[in-house]
Amino acid sequence: MKYMMPAYTNKAGWEDVDYSSAEFQAMCAFYEELGTELTASGELVLTEGLGEPALTRTIRRSDGGPVVSDGPYAESKEVLASFAILDCVSHDRALAIAARVVDAIGDTVEIRPIGGDPAGQQ
Numbered sequence: 001m002k003y004m005m006p007a008y009t010n011k012a013g014w015e016d017v018d019y020s021s022a023e024f025q026a027m028c029a030f031y032e033e034l035g036t037e038l039t040a041s042g043e044l045v046l047t048e049g050l051g052e053p054a055l056t057r058t059i060r061r062s063d064g065g066p067v068v069s070d071g072p073y074a075e076s077k078e079v080l081a082s083f084a085i086l087d088c089v090s091h092d093r094a095l096a097i098a099a100r101v102v103d104a105i106g107d108t109v110e111i112r113p114i115g116g117d118p119a120g121q122q
Helices: 011-015 022-041 091-105
Strands: 002-010 044-049 057-060 067-070 078-087
Touching: 002 011, 002 091, 022 044, 022 091
Parallel strands: none
Antiparallel strands: 002 078, 044 078, 057 067
């Protein structure tokens, strides 16, 4: 079954990131190693980091038609930083992969089934 794994990070941390820091380099190394492992196992379908949150726009329906607004939520303290599409044999396996990301990086990660049974049953 396929799962989407969105990862969130602190908005302030995104704005103040030091790309040359040891912490940032360790995070990149972790994601590269995990990507290599999950590609080899056939579980990684796609993964991408996302661009600058300030360029995010949300389009909502209104009586006058679609309305475009800045960002996902003006009050948000976290921003969607990246996502991965996983193809795992079980929900538990997808949760285990997400737990590794949280353990290594510390950011919030979700696991959401894609398609299939809306209740997430296999």
